[in-house]
Amino acid sequence: MSGKQYNILSSRFGRADGHKLAVYEREGGYQALRRVLGGMQPAEVREMVKESGLRGRGGAGFPTGVKWGFVPQGAEEVYFFVNADESEPGTFKDRLCLDYDPHQTIEGTIISSFAVGARLAFIYIRGEFGWLIDRVQAAVDEAYAAGYLGKNILGSGFDLEMLVHKGAGAYICGEETGLINSVEGKKGQPNIKPPFPAVAGFLQKPTIVNNVESVASVPWIITSGPAAYKAIGTEKSSGTKLFSVSGPVKRPGVYEVPLGIPFREFFHDYLGGMVEGEELKAVIVGGSSVPVLPAAEIMNCNLDYESLAQAGTMLGSGGMIIIPESSDMVELIQVLMHFYFDESCGQCTPCREGTGWLHKIVKKLRQGAGTPEDLDLLEHVCQGMAGLTICPLSDAAVMPMRSFLAKFRPEFEALIQETAPVGPQSRWPRGEQE
């Protein structure tokens, strides 16, 4: 059996012609835009999105309508960015939105730009998504040709230009100020805040950066109304959410489900449980940066912002990594620590040095040179990194590290014991001695 698929976002997923303007229009596309430009005020649109309870789908979960409200009243020059730099390990939902249904994101972007007063919008696409850039560019061209972009859109007097920008391959450019810097031609690294981009972003002008999934949800909210959106999900987590599931479950992939769905139900009804011969050991529920939960804990959680926060983790991007009993948790954390070590932009000292240090210690454990003190040292390094930097990348490394240690410490200890040298204690592998 399988669970019910919602289709606010995913109705055209998997369809060979879903990306075409004619198909999108035939299925009701650009009706929301027509309605907005047919007489709504930007403030009304902002209010609708605020009322819908839509929260940022990039990972932080900040209410989208509230974020839009941070643009100073009367700002003349405002920019809108769609963040399609999807790079969080385990996350692969935005690429489906853009691949199968680029017009939904484009329509959402036009409406969002209207709502915040932007006249230029960027779709910032992760550089590794080479084919997507062509796909989105083709859709943007179609939208221009159909009069949905450019001057005097649909005769409303509203102008909007849209540019598709290709990232150069850095995780940190998914952080909104890093993204803005990279479009400005600067090194892709986050800015110190305040000021926030809504006040001084691209070219020091008010700028809103929203995730693809958030933007793609906007047309539906306009057409069906905020109340209908709010009716889905829980009180504080309204609407549907895309979960991209990887790991040895029977049916991995991207699912659109109402927020608040019990994990147990999602796991069994949608994912079909584990493949033969595998047992569920743990789940990283919202992309690699959130704390891991052992099977017993995740089984009692609902998939919404509040329940997961209560369980000590985060909904994040919905990049769900299913970890089977056969996985070595120390090996897994080494992969993750290598990722953050490699991707730290290096400007804040705790992150620059801490990510490298964590990676070195974990690598040392895996090389068979670990000592029990190393586990304390890992915790010590985490403490020097947590909450002390400009952007959350440092915390994004700390959260998996700490949770792996806290929830699976016996695996670390067993590895140290197995590989303990017989002779005098050696702190570092041969060849790396002082």
Add this chain to the structure above:
Amino acid sequence: MANLTIDGKEYEFPDGTSLFEACREARGEALPHFCYHPDLSVAGVCRLCQVEVEGMPKLTIACNTTVREGMVVHTRSEKVKRASQQILEMHLINHPVDCPICDQAGECGLQDQYMEYGLYESNVTQATKVLKTKAKVIGPQVILDQERCVLCSRCVRFCNEVTGTGELGIFNRGDRALIDVAPGVELDNNYSLNTVDICPVGALTSRDFRFVKRVWMLKSADGVCPGCATGCNVRIDHEGGRVYRLKPRRNPEVNGSWMCDRGRMTYKALHDERRLTEPRRGDQEARWAELQDELATALDKGALGLVVVSPHQTLEEMYLAVRLAGSPGKVVSGPADAGMREGDSLLLDADRTPNRAGLGVVGISELAGKDLAAAVAGARGTVLVLGGDPAADAAVAAALRQHGRVIYLGTHGNETAGCSSLVLPGAAWAEKQGIFVNRQGRWQAFQQAIARPGNAREDWRILAEAVGRQDEEAALGSLKSVRAALAAAVLADPSIDLNKLPEHGFAPGGEN
């Protein structure tokens, strides 16, 4: 104004004050930091100046926070202490700790702050450190050691924001990040050594000073750069009668935190082999004692034909030259274009003399070269040349040679010394006290750093003695008395004590 509490005490600061500066004032010392600099933009990357602000969920960096009414700030709580200790440890884990061979040792942010906020046991072994390039020459003045760098980005911001030359950048990312110049680019601008000053560690060192002196052996005196009319405030670092380097002293009214590389090198002329150390009559060395009578005769009011004063002299010396000459027509300066070169829009002035404005204060007019030559030719009696090198102008040199009775009181064996019958060794700028008036009309006093070489004497003393011989009432036996007379002669408010000028200089008739 904002009222706030820092470490349990209440303070009031103007709105917009940086919390970092507020804490500096409240604590009597700065918060730990590497990247903050009052004359650069806020980078907020070293993360060391974390403070606890009540009501905020996390620690916050003081450098990117402004004071707010009612703020309650803790800078010495356990949470803050632990954070600064741990962040400091992060700064050090990949540092080579090569202090014994590092020029920065003794004035290093890592050393000082480890002693103040660190003092933990190291968890790191040398073998696991990230290795980077050492001792890379990146420009005519500066050497880069990438391993020692803490990536505070001050040098990068300096080249972007102050000089606008942008030679330096941070390349790569994570713990592989490093400061460097782009291929084919050199850190070659007239302000490059400021990057060495603001480098809180030993990553950027001065090629001129490298391996020359341990910094803790140096003594310091407050000086004013003699290199141009800007009058950048400097610290003269010296030991055993030698000056080893000049460093800028912060003066927001004049030079901010900076000075130019050219100005820094002015100290080298102090130890030039052409320095005059003994009096000389013709080709013969002489002793001051033997010259007493001769000087008394030659500098007597009746015998003195002309005094030529250089804009390199101090204001006190200029004043005494006027007193000695007796009448305004007998004291001039020139050639007027001497020391004029090309300047820039930052600090370096086209006028490479430190006290041309001082000439105006005491009423000495400048003559063009040919007019000065004519004045020398027409002088009846002794010509006293006070500093500078007017004979670098051929017409003036010819006139001085022709004249025959020329006394030169100066510091270097130059053209003018060669044209003079009597040469007296005077004190160079680092060897005396004095006042320079800069291009803004700001009076800036400087201290004596080192002793005069050989038998060189303070110029003001020679002049004051000569004035005293003519005017027994003069009472100019000390620099203090000279300054009192100077103030009485030229200032609207003669009660101003020139021995105690304000820290950032004094602008008569101006705001101070």
